[in-house]
Amino acid sequence: MNPAPTSGIPRLQSWVDVNLFGGDYFRLTGASRDVWPNDGSVSLWSALAQGLPSRILPADARRYGFPVTHSQWVAGPLGLPDSLQIPANPAVIRRLIKTITKHLA
Secondary structure, eight states, X not given: OOXXXXXXXXXXXXXXXXXXXXXXXXXXXXXXXTTSSBSSSSXXXXXXXXXXXXXXXXXXXXXEEESOBSSXXXXXXXXOOGGGBGGGOHHHHHHHHHHHHTTTO
C-alpha cells in the first residue's frame, strides 16, 4: 500500500502508529531548544520532530522523551550503563513493544 502524496510529500497511512523517541540526558538551563536538552547526538526538540507540519508527520504521532543518551557511542565513553541508551532503555523498549503488540491482538 503506497501512501497518498500530499503536495508532493508522501504521508504515512493512518494505520501506522508513529512513535518518536528522544533523550534529554544532557541539559543546559536557558539554552536554545535547537541544541538543549539533548541525548549527546540529537536535541530533544529535533528527535521529537517538534514543529514538523502534519502534512508530513501525522498529527497523532506520539512523542516520548526519556532521560537517556543516544546510543552506546555516547554512553560508553562516559561509563554510563546500557540502560541509559535509547536502544537499551527498559522504558523505551516497553513503549515500543506496547505499540507493536496492540496490532497483534
